[in-house]
Every structure is written in structure tokens, then in C-alpha cells.
Amino acid sequence: MLDAIYNALQSVGYTHPVHPFVVHVPIGMVVAVFLFGLGAWIFKKPVLAQTARHCSMLAVLFLPLAIVAGLMDWQYHYHGSWLTPIIVKMVLAGLLIAALGTAAFRGISKNIEIKRLIPLYFFCFLLVIGLSFFGGELVYGARGTTTPAKHTRAPVASSGSLVEQGADVFAKRCAFCHLTDSRKAKIGPGLQGLYQRKSLPVSKRSVTEENIRRQLTAPVKNMPSFPDLSQKEVRSLIVYIETL
Template identity: 45%
Template sequence: MTWLYELLSQIGYHHPLHPPVIHIPLGLIIGAFIFAIVSRVFNRESFAQTSRHCIVLALMAAPVAILLGLMDWQQFYNGAWLLPIRIKMILSGVLIIMLFISWIVSRKGYRALNRRIVVYALCMATAIAIGFFGGELVYGPKKAIAVSNDSSLARQGAELFAKKCAICHNTDSTEDRVGPGLKGLFKNSLLPVSKKPVSEDSVTNQLKTPFNQMPSYPDLTDEQIQSLIDYMKTL
């Protein structure tokens, strides 16, 4: 599905597809729980019916969000089995099963409202856990990125690297993470994957028109690219 991401990139969308879509089933699950609670508190069957509609819609939307997540995993993480991704996959499977159970229980009507509240709460807890590990994947603790010289441009590059690159590349070793480790990159003669000669031009080309499955960063300015290069020279 690389062609889809390339098409979206041409119209200015450079981000993963999963994050904006996953909010739909997660919001519906939370809504189902809230409406069920309101129905119980105020003894209003209409709210229970609304909670059931939320669960049905969540059951329809969740597989789409999961599919987009799998596509993003291949596109942006090269299919790497990172721990948060593995946990998210397991929890996503659990969530689909629980949503299906919720739908079955909701068909019993208002008389099963207490059971529905319990199952909805479990669905919501699972959804929150999925969101947590999604956050860990993107914003979780990363190894400190240090700059060994006083170049302000290199410091800017370190900050930019932490935001855009650190999730996939180690800076303190040559071991692969999602992509290759970059320690000593500019001390080597060849780039680790493309095997092109190491130079500022080759690194710039890798950022703009990457070799293999690394995502491109056409939105980076020349100054930002230079800051990344200056930072990588310190590794």
C-alpha cells in the first residue's frame, strides 16, 4: 500500500492513517459506557438504546482502524515487532471479541443493562490500554540524545531527531531498531542500507527520497536537514 501513502504525500498528508481514525471507535466505546450509566441513573431506556448504537458503530469502525494500524506498521515501522506494537495487537484482538460480546449482550435489551455496563467498562478499559501503548510507541521514554559539540544547529538537529527519527534509529549503537543504528555514521564509508557513500548529499537524498521503506520527509527545510546532518556527525 506504499502507493497510497505516496499519493497522500503528494497532497500534503505525511502522517500515519491510524491515529486520526482510531479516535472514532474509542470515542464510541466511551460514549456507550457513559450513555449506559446515564440510562441506569435516570432510568431512561432511550439512553440504553443509544449506548447500543454506539457499540454497533464501534464494532464496525474498529476493524477499519486496526487495518490502518497494520498498514502504518508496515509503512512507518517496517513491520518491526516493537513491544508496544505487539501489546496493541493483542489488545486489539481482545477488544474486537469484547465488542462482539457487548453487541450480543445489548440485544437482550434494557433488562440486561447492568451486564452491559460491566462489559462496556471492560471494553473501555481495553481501549484506554490500547491508547496508552500507542502513546508509549510515539512518546514513550527514549534514550537521552546528547550533543558532543557546541553547535546550535547540531542541538536543533538533536531535538528534531528526537521527534522524527529516534523511534526508529538508535544513536548509541549500530544495532537495528526499526532502521539501522546510526552511531558513527559519518565515520563510515557507506550508508548502512543503501550502501551509498556517506556524504551530506547522500544523507539529504535519503531524507527526501529514501531508499527502501524509510518514510520520506519532503517537508523538512534545508536548514532542518543540515541540523540533522550536523547532529549525526556528532554520533
């Protein structure tokens, strides 16, 4: 099911996660909830309090959709690997569901004073900041914020068809965790100049085609395995990595 969805998107050139399609709605609404609620309290404007309540309801409606999309991306792009940023995001998302649901439910009653909701709104706001930060950790990793990590087709150093096929496999399966133009770590180690090194970065085995194949089928630490890759795809991926 997931393969069919992502293959359909990739057939039209979209290789990015689907999570961003919907996540900005609940995030934007939570920010609006806090700001409108704060404005209603400071300026004594009931209309702003009502707007905050409406925004909280919209956020509650879209949050489950954003979470489902995030779980889909996690299963497809990260193969369900329990990376630290993902674990933290799951915890924060659970807290946000509880806090935002409580805020929306309590906000239905117009008898409650807005100042009693401000702490809850602020807590939701902090949770959104945390979710955004750890989402950025997944996208940028240790590389920092100066250059965005690439989720599109990785650079191809040769026009050979096998290299191009390998670049395509890398873009779809590896680019979310590894950089091709640096040795710096993202989620996993950067792969630039891998074949010029003495050993593989994590396993410390010698850099050979056999050991890279072994890494794909029996990985170490948090790297997921890729048993669904065909022998041709694995071969093309290795040929591409040789060009980095």
C-alpha cells in the same frame, strides 16, 4: 500498494499516519457506550441504554477499519518491526474486538438488563484506555507529554538541496522513531549531535558514514532495514544527519 497510497498522501503534503483518520470513531463510541450504559443504570433511563446499544454497533462497524489502518501504518512507517507498544496494542485490539462484539450482540436483545452489560462496557472502556496509552508511547516515546514528537518535516540546518532531500527522507522514514532536536529516546535514540559522539547509540560502532550505511542495511535490535532506499537517498540522509 502501500507505497502508492502513502506516496499519494505525501504528494499533497500529508506525512502523518492514516490510522487517526478513523480510530477516533470507535474509541469515542466505546467511551459513549460506557457512559450511556452507566447513566441508564444509575438513572433508570431505558432510552440511554438504547443509545449505548447503538453506539456499540457503530464502534463494531468502525473498529475493523481502524485496525486495518493501524496495520498499514505499522508496515509502512515501522516496517513491520515488532516494537513492544505495537505488540501490546495488537493484543488489546484483539480483546476489544471480542469484548465489543459480545457487548453489541448481547445488546441486541432488549430483554437483557443494562446492569448485566455494564461490566462488559467497562472492560471495553479499559481496553480503549490501554490502546490510547500505548499509542501515545509510539508517538511520544520516552520524551514525555510536554512536547509532541514530530512526524512532519524535520528541521533543516542548511539550504543545500542534498540536506533538504535528506530531511525529506528522514521525515518520511525515520521521524516516527527518532528525535532530531534531542538525544532522548523516542522509539529509537535521539540523533541530535550524532556526529559529535564517539559511537553510535545502539551498535556502539564508531560514527562514520560506512557504519551508518551498515546500520540502515543490517540494523541491530528492533530497527527495521531500509533496502528500498536508493544510494542517493541514503547519501542525502547521512548528509542531513551530519547537520543535526
